[in-house]
Each structure stands twice: as structure tokens, then as C-alpha cells.
Amino acid sequence: MIFKDIVNRDIVNLQNCEDEPIHIPGLIQPHGFLIAVDSTTHKITVCSENINQFLSISYEQVLGKKIEELFNEAFLIELNQYQSENTNQTKVFNFTIDKQLFSISMHASVGKEIIIEAELTENQFTNSNSLYNSSKQLLSYIEDSFTLKELTNAVAVAIKKITNYDRVMVYRFDADYNGEVIAESKEEHLESFLGLHYPHTDIPVQARELYIKNHLRIIGDVNYKPVPLYTYAESHLDTLDMSYSVLRSVSPIHIQYLHNMGVGGTLTISLLHKDKLWGLITCHHYSPKYLSQEIRNTVKLHGHFITSQIDVRLLNEEYEIARKTNQAVENLISKQLDFDRSSITQLFQDTSIIELCNSTGISALIGDEIYTYGNTPNHQDIKRLSIFLSHYTEENHFSTNALSRITKDLSFISDEFPGINYHFIGNDYDCIVWYRKQTITDIYWAGDPKKSIEKDKNGLSPRKSFEKFTESVKDSSKPWLKSELTASQNFFNFFQIHLRSILLNEEKENQKKLSEILKETNAELENINWISTHDLQEPLRKIRMMASMLVGDDIKELPKDVQLKIIKMQNSAERMQILISDILKYTKTTAQHSDLEIIDLNILLQEIKEEVSDSLEDNEGQLLISELPTIQGVGFLLKQLFTNIIYNSLKFKSEARKPIISIRENKTSKDKYQKSGNYYKIEIEDNGIGFDNEYSQKIFKIFSRLNDKNEYLGSGIGLALCKKIMTKHNGLIAAEGQPDKGTIIKIYFPKN
Template identity: 45%
Template sequence: MNIKDIVNRDIVNLTNCESEPIHIPGSIQPHGFLLGIRKGGSRIEFCSANSAEYIAYTPEQILGKQIREVFPEEQAAAFAVYAQKGFIDSAQPFVFELNGTPFNTTVHESGGNVIMELEPFPDGTLQLPNLYNQTRNFVSIMEKSSGLLDLCQEIADATRSITGYDRVMIYRFDHEYNGEVIAESKREDLVSFANQKYPHTDIPVQARELYIRNPLRMIADISYTPVPLLTIDDSADKGNHSLDLSLSVLRSVSPIHIEYLKNMGVGATLTISLLQNQKLWGLIACHHYSPKILPHYTRLSALLQGHFLTSQIAVREVAEEYNIGEEVDKALVEALTSLHETENFMEVSHQLPSLLKLANASGAAIFYDGVLYTNGDVPAEQDLLQLFRFLADAYPNKSFETDHLSEFYPEAKKLSKYAAGVVYHSMVSGENDGILWLRKEKVETINWAGNPDKAVLPNEDGVRLSPRKSFELWMEVVKNKSLPWRRSELNAASSFSYALQKHINYRVIRTQEDKNRALNDELKLANRELANLNWISTHDLKEPLRKIQIFASKVLDREDPDLSVQVKDSVERMRFAAEKMQMLIEDILSYSKAGSMEKVFELTDLNELLRHVLSELQDTVEEKGASVHWDTLPSLDIIPFQVHQLFVNLISNATKFVKPGVPPQINITTRIIDGTEVPNEKATPGQPYHVIAFRDNGIGFEKEYEHRIFDIFQRLHPAHKYPGTGIGLAICKKIMENHKGFIDATSVPGEGSVFSIYFPAE
């Protein structure tokens, strides 16, 4: 039987450091040994090279054997039952015993394999923790700690007491995954790491992923020699024999990380993940300055401390945010009250402390309608106007916030004294209009544990990588940044900006209403004057015209021999002109009434209405020899007298504009169509319409007049041949507008015309 190891021997260099496969090292730490079987089976496929040190069986004696051939059969049978449960509860490892030595056996699945990691009891006992006392102690800590940092310090002290490590740190990540030590419990003789920062390169992406998947990680001896994992070399099996040890307790460590810890002088570590919303919030990092193996159940007690702290992180952060949010909300209410109660808010905005407090800003500025209004400490006016122009161009109709303005706007470096950080909301009222909250520069000195720019360096050979060797305090001064904006402050700024925009819109609307009211008054006056003109037209003008007609008729009726033919012709023309003017006045009055009279709608049978119209036009119809045929018309909600006039006008036109010697034929049809078929852009798609078409065989007209004929005073034919005023079809159009409908016409010269009217259906 040939045996091979599965050790990953890839060298980490400058090109692959971000993808170092730390989850498949192919080796383990030596404070236990590892066996691997196929899922659902019991044949041992993998074995660590140190098995003989614990159970006196070499890998050659173990690989390919069944578990029952290595361990007592009753234990193998019990393990089979344990394995069927899916080893859900890692807090209760299976216990194998061989040659009088018990082994805590933690089990997990890895791909199609089941990984068994066996650790001997250090002192032959289970060392179960006192969970009651531990929980009671945490509750006491939780009650007496006033804030998150106090709680972290208490957890650090308690974790060190439980585990016995020389140093325990609570390590919090920022948004870039740089870490900061926010709490520390240590031996008195050790140098403090409190408040020191560590660059994100200290814990690369793949390591952070493993911390999320496996929340507890122990390195018992930094100077250990990795133990290779072995498997049977089956030449027929071409598969990948690497093992994913992401969830492993014994997994070997990246050489770079080992070198990093050696450079720090550390001998052993324990790391516990602190998660929030499935993201790595921080770590509990335990350091010992000599090798240290922590028993399984003591490790679980330390992990429980991490769970305790994790359960409180969100609560404490929310509580701190709530306290700030209360003050912010109070200031927001004051600012909104002032906004609603002040007629010209812009003029008094510079006097409102609440405008700054609602975002905890050091300055604020509003640019509106070409005028700049400021509050608090702000840059010079020209610099502010330039900043508003930049923000309006870069973020049109948007909001923007940053605590490092110079990253986006290089000119901001000279403004950092006033505006290192900003919150901006654009306003749609005008060009460059917006509101801006400003924060002063907060110069910060960061204490890095070593130079962050030299966290990972090429080795002396120029190929491999090495971590930094110096962890001496390296101070960095950060400028041009403000304190970060909190969510409650951003929300308050957004709420006020929205209210301000509404306030401005309201003022614009009210100003427009005032203008409209003045125009409306002028329109009423003009309507009254127009009504007077209508009165004059219908009464004062009718009487003189009537007298002109009477006297002209008398002159002609007398047939005075003294009157010449020329005089008689002139009088006849005068009488005809008076009649034409009277007809024009009456049509103008009808057009005016069509738009101004009260619109009372009634459900009306159009068939009955059409019969009344034909009865009224009977003399004309008989005189012209006209024939009228119609479909059964619907009953519609209409203004009866107006539709009566509409039908009169359409049928009269059909009997007026006829070809000589050809009797008029009028066909009236009806159907229902969708709004998309109505030849008018104002028709509503999806709305059904009743279309009633009046088709005649008259003289017709050119296509270019299809729309113009509905304009007032528009005539297509000479008055002496086809009498009329050119107002009739304009009245028809007005009547259809009163019914929220439409009218159109199509025609072929010499063949006739079709006038279609469209009524909205219920």
C-alpha cells in the first residue's frame, strides 16, 4: 500500500497573497490527531502522520481499515449512531478511549468526508464549566456596565479569568477592516496594546471568511511543526484529495501568520469571532507568551463569552444611537416648527441653532433663488458658491454625504477648517439650489502597531512574503476628515430637506395662486364687459337693424316712381346686408351660449331627439327632396337642447351643400370604439366612445380643410351661392367639448362628406 501526503506546498508571494488557500493546508497542529472517513461509511481514508504518538497505530496500520478495527467495537458502534445524528451539537464531542486515554472527538462534514479530530483530555477529566456561575457573572457585568466600551472591558477581564491567557483583547473592525483594540486585560508586566490600530492586511479577506465560518480558533504552540495529512495513493483515483479544513479545530496555520505572531513574541493564541448580521464586527483575541493548550470545555466557556458580548453589541450600539437620536429629533422638531411658522424662513435661518443641532453640524448653508443663506461656521461666500455648483453638477436631484470631502472635491482641502465633511441635498427649485450641512476637520492621531504601509513585505529572497517585524508604536496624523455622520443625523437632515422643499413649493404655488387670482379678477371683468357686448349685440344692435329692414321694405314696397333703378338696387342691398348682419348676430349669440350656459345633463334617447330635429327641418328636407336613414341610436347622458342644435346644424349642412340636381341622401350610423381609434390626441386610451357618423352625398371639400372648417367664421364657399355665417360647425365643436367628446370630418370633393361625433360611453 502506497501512502502520500496532501500538504499544500504553494509558496505565498506578491502575486497570490490575496488568494492563499489557508483552508486546505493539508496539515494540522500536533496537539491532537485527525482521521477522515467517507460520509456514510466507516473506512478510514485520511490520517494525520502523528497517530502513533496517541494510539500507537501508525498511519500505515490505520489507513484503509474500518473504525471498529482501530477502536473497540462497542465504541465504533456508538460512534455510528452519533454520526447518524449529524453531529449537530459540537458542544458535546464524542469520546473515544484507547489504551486508557480518553479523547474528545469533534466531528464535522467536509465535502463528501467526515472529519474526526481527537484531542486527549489534558488531565483525564471533562472539566465541565459552571455555566450557571458564568451566566450569572455576565448578567452582573451587563447590569453594571454603562456603555459598550465598559462592557467590552468587563468581558475581556472575565475571559482572561476563565482561560488564563496572559493578554485578552477586544478587537473592533472599521468599515475598511482595520482593527482597533478597544478593551484589554493583561499581565501587569506586559506593554499595553490598548487603542492601537492594526491594518486590514493583518487579517486578509480569506482569513476573515474563515472567522465567520468557524467562530473559535486556537493555536496551542506557535513553534509547532505541522503534521501532514496522509491518504492512500490510489493511482486509479484521479480525484482531488485535498481536505477543506475550514471548520477544523486542529487546522494548521498560514506560515505568514505564524511568522507574524513570532514577530510579536506570542507563544499561543485563542481567537473568538464577534459577528453582527453575518459580518465580522470584531474579535476576542487571547495571547499567551508560552505554549498553552486550552481544554475543549474551557474553549467553549470562552466562546460563550463571545456569544454574550455579541448579544449585546447591537443593543448597546442602538442605545447609544438612540440617545443621540433623541437630541437630534428634538432639534429637528424645533427646526420644522420654525419652518412652518415663519413666513420667510430663509431670512431667519441664520439665527436657528436647531438647524445645526439636527445634524450636529458646525455650519449650514442654503442656496435658493440665487441667494446664499448661512448659519454657523462656514467658508467664504465664493468658496461656498463654488462648492454648491460642484455638488449640483455631480449629484443632480440627489443627496450626498461624506466625512472626507477632499476625496471627491480636491479644492476642499483649503476648506477643511469649515467643511471637511458635508451632507448635501439638492432642491429642484432652481439651478444649483440646495441645502448643505458642514462639519469641521477633526485632526486624529492614529496609533498603529507598526507602520501600516509595511504590514506585509517581500522576504529577503524577493519572492516570498513576510509580515512586518516591528510592532513599535507608529503614529499617523489624519487630516481633512470630520467625524463620521450618524444614521440619525442623516435621517434628520433628509427630513428637514424634504420639508424645506415642500415649504418652497408651497410658497411658489401660493405666489402663483395670487397671480392667478389677479388674472381671474381681470378675466371676470373682461367677461362682464363681454356680457355687456353680448347684450348690446343681441338687443341694442337688433333694434336698429330691425328698423333698417322695416324702412328699407317700406321704401321698396311703395315703388315710388321718383326712385331710380339705381336707388332701388342700393336699398335692396342695404336690406340684404341688414338681414345678413342680424343672422350673424344670432349665430354669435348661439356660439356664446354654447360655452356659457348652464350644463344640465339628462339621459336622452337620441332616436327621439332626431325625430324632433327632422320635424323641425321638415320644410327644408321636403324642399330639397332629401332622404334621411339612421341606425338605432343609443340613449346618452347629454345636454338635450345642445345636442338638438348639433343635429340641426349637421343635417342642415348636409341639405345645404348639395350638387345641383342631385337629391341629398343622409345616412346616420353608430358604433362603439376604443379611445385609441378616436382621431384626436386628447382621447383616453381604454375609454369606449359612441361614434355617430353623418354621411352625405354633397359637394364635399378638400382634405386641407378637414380641421379648419371647425374654426369660427371659416367659410369654404361664397355666401351668395351657399348662405351662412361660418359659425355653425364652430358651435358643433363647442357642443362636443361640453360633452367631453370630439368631432371630426372627412371628405372627397364631389362625392360627399362624413361628420363623426364621439361621445364618451359610461
């Protein structure tokens, strides 16, 4: 049988380390051995070279054999049980092989391999750090710690006591995965790392991903010599995914980094919160150090306890802040305020308005008015900021403690007020903004973060200097806490309701004034109607009468130009009478309050057909009426409606064909009004000159005309009157035209 190793020999350096496939090194640490078993055939497909140092057998003798040939029935029961559970979890148990006690770790790899890892183990617990005592310690954390800082400090002390590492740190990531040591327990002679920051480059992306998958990582001796993994040619395996492996060999770059720190052995526990890497518990020893599986599990349990308490402890820390901010909100919303603009000024004179979210100032832009309290930008800059934020975010709320990182165009604001807490009121650029002034923060790094890679005579290497480096951050304010943002949101909700009440009150006053004006106007209109009916109609009748006398039998005796002027005068007077008559009808329809009655449209249209018969005959037209529904309406108004539409069709007939007008109920088409099932749809279709559909709305406007008034007589008020009539019937009217083909008027009557 031919054997081959599966060591990944890709050249890795600091220029490509972020692409290093650290999950498939093909190497393990030497303090244990590894075999991989095909989950289907139970054949051993991968074996570490060092198996002979733990068992009296070589990897050549192991590869290709079935696992049943190497391990006893008790071990196979454990394997079969793991497979039957069909879980992604790692199975850990102690097992004796050749009179040696091993800690066995068993998990499924990507593909169909089951990875089995074995480490010699012993009971490292003493009476002072027994598993029971360590577990009981977790319960005491709940009683003895209130904040997250207190909890992480207690856990660091407990883990150091359990493991006896020289240094134990709790390490927390920020949004960019720069880390900060927030808790530490160490030997007295060691320099403290508490409060130091580490750049995100110290832990590459793929390493962070592995920390999410594999929650515990131990390096017993940073000077270890990696052990290669072997397979046989027939297995067709080129790599083995070791993401969940406890023995997986570490990146040589990380080993060099640990050498530069002077560390001899490490243990790292992942702290996950909401499925993200929140931080790490990192244990350093300055000489080689190995831990039994039991102690590792205990340390992992402490890590899980921290992450389970993150939300609770953060809430505890914010509780006192939340209590004060809520009290400030309560002070404001409990005020007895009138519903007028002066109440806004009253709110913006109370110090609680900035205390509610611990800001240094606040501004509100409402229409053309700006209200401020505390330290804020000037009015012009407030307007510029409001316009920018309305375009920058589609959300109604936005907050940042570093405005300059969002835009450089507002440096005149962000230099002094980098902290912005913005709420959009909902009209143009109206908004409320709370402000925070710049705070100069000193961040202490473990070495200069800009020198995470150093160059020496051997080329590029991880940084060697971890000496404290101070960086001053000047472009930000104190971050907005969740409780502060919640308090500002609560006040904003109250303010929106109050502002709406003010606007409604103002609208109510405006309506009262408009109502008075409308009454006066209506009274004047009644006078105008009276004048129109009597004083204007009479002179027009006389003009028409005199004109008709002049164009009688003696017309031939008059000069031709005089004849034309008299005829024009007569036509103008006639058009004026029609216009006045239509205006009266229009205003009468607007003021009409007649009760609705049941109207059979079939009977109504037959009456109309008789009334328009002379006009139909003069125009050689046809009026076709199909079966129509019975509706509720006002009889004389409905007569006016259909008569106007019929006369319109005759007026705008085509010279190329005789007019045909059909009136029918359309039950088949399903437009947006019919889909509701609440309307009868009546269509009046003609074959006249039609119109372009872009004017389908314009034709219903009063005095609107699409054609030359000299060519087609009329006031342009007919269809506007029709629309008024349909509005009075709680119905709808629409038009659809095709030039030179005809028009369809669609009217919708509500069903009972």
C-alpha cells in the same frame, strides 16, 4: 492499497497571498488528529499522518476501513445522531478512547465527507474560573457596563482571567476592514496596543471569509510542524475543504507574521454583527499555549455576548446626543410660525437649527432665495453644491464626512466643509444642507500601513515593524451619528410641511387676485360679445348685401379685376360672420351651466340626419348610424358636437370617392379608457382626406388649421368647440387619421 497525501503544494508568496486557498491546505496542526468519513458508506477516506501518536494504529491501517471497525458503539451513536439531525452546526463532545479523554469535533465538509477531529483534553477550569462562574459573569456585564467601550473592556479582562493569555484584545473593523484595538487586558510588563490601528492587508479577504464561517481559531504553538493528510487512490479525493476545521493548518505567511510579532500561541474569536465581520477577540501568548474545549466554548460565548449587545450599547452611547438633538428639533417645531416667507428667516435665526445635528452651519436653497445660519460656503458655492448633489444622488438624502473622496471638483468647499448632510426638497435644486468643518485626526498604526510588505535578503516578507506610526487625516469631518441624521430628518419633514403650507397660502392669495382679474375680464368679454353680436354683425351684413347687389345682373358690365375683388370682399365678409358666430358659440359653451338630462343618441342623430340631409345630398354623401346608447347630456350642445363633426367630414371629403360617414358604438376594442368600464365609446368615421397622426392633438386647439384656408372654408374653431362640449360632459375626445384614407373621431361619454 496505494496511499497519497492531499497537501496543497501551490507556491504562495506575498504577491499572490490574497488568492491562497487557505481552506484546503491538506495539513493540520499536530496537537490532534483528523479523519474524514464518507457520509454514505462510512468508509474513512482521509486520515492525518499523526494518528499513531494518539491511538495504537497507523493511517495506512485506518484508510479504506469502515468507522465501525475502529470505534465502539457509543461513538457510532454520536455519529448517527449527528447525521440524523442533518445540521450545518459543529457537534462537540468529550469521548474516551484507549483510556484517554478526547475532545471530539464533528462537522460536514463540502461534498459528502464528515470531518472528525480529536484533541487530547483535560479540565482546565479552576474554582475561580469555573464554567458556571464565567457564565454568571456575562449577566454582570449588563449591570456594570453602559457603553460598548465599557463592555469590551470588561470582556477582555474576563477572557484573560479565564484563559491566562498574556494579552487579550478586542479588535474592531472599519468599513475598509482596517482594524483598531478598542479594548485590551495584558500583563503589566507588556507594551500596550490599545488604540492602535492595523491595515486591512494584515487579514486578507479569504481569511475574513473563514472567520465568518468558523468563529474560533486556535494556534497552540506557532512553531508547530504541519501534519499532512492522506487518502487512498480509490477514493478519488484530491482536496478536503477544512473551512470549519479546528485543527486546520495556518497559512505559512500568517505564521511568519506571528513570528515577526514575537507571538508563541494565539486564540481568535470572530465577532459577527448583521452577518458581517464586525471585529475579533484576539488572544496572544508569548510561548506555546493550548486550551481545552470547555474554555474555548466559554470564550466563544463571551464573543457572542459582545455581538448581541453591539446595537444596545451603541444606542446607549448615542442616547445623550439623541436627547439633545431631539430637544433642538422640538424647540424649532414648537414655534408659532406664520405661513409666509418671513417664518423661514425666523427659523434660520435660531441656534437650534444647527444644534439639532451638531453641525457648524446650515443653508437652504428655495427657488432663488438662499437662507443660511452659522459657518457655510458663500451663496454662489451653495448653488454649485446644490446642483452637484442633485445630479450625484438619486436619493432624497445623502450624507458624508469626506466630500473630497466623492469629487475633486468641489475642493473649494470640501477643504473647509468636508462634512455634508443633504436633503432634497423636491423642486429643481431646492435643498437643505448642514455643514461640518474639517477635523484633523491622528491615527496611530501598529507600524507604517504603507509598509505591510517588506523586502530583505530573503525576498518579500510580512512587515517586521510594529512600532507606533502616526498618520494625520485632514480631508474629513467628524462622522454623522445615526441620532444626528434622524434629528435632521425629523426637522426636514417638519420644514417640508411648513414650506408646503407657505406655498399653498401664496397660491391661495394668487388665486384671489386672479379671480378678481377674471371677473373684470369676464365683464369686458360680455361687452365684447354684445358688440360682436350687434355692432359687428350689422356692418358685415351691409357689406355682404352691397357686394351681392354689385355682382347681380350688371356684373358683366364691370371690369374683370373689379369683379374678382368684389367676390373676394363678399367671401371675406362671409368668413368674418362665420368666425364671429363660432366665437360666440365657443364662449357660450364655456359659460354654460345647463343641467344634464337623459339623451337617447339614436333619436338625437336621426334629428341631425334630417337637418344635414341637404348637405349630404349636395355632396352625394351617406350618413350611416348604428345602434347607440342613452347618455346624460345637454341636448343642444350634443347637436352642436355631432353636427360640427359631420360637417367637418363633408368639408374634408376626398375628390376620389363619395363621402361615407358612419356613427357607431364600439364595444369590442379595449383601450385605456374602456378598460375602466366607465365610458361609452362612440366612433364617427369618414373616408375623407384624413391627416397625419402627429397632428392628432393640434386639431383640437382653437383656430388651429391643418389645411389652406382658401381651399377649405371655416374658422378653425369647430373641433375646439367639440372638445369644450366633451369637457362639459366630463367626457373625452380623440382623433385618429390616415392620409388619403379618412379620419376616426372617438368620443367617450361617462356611464351613469
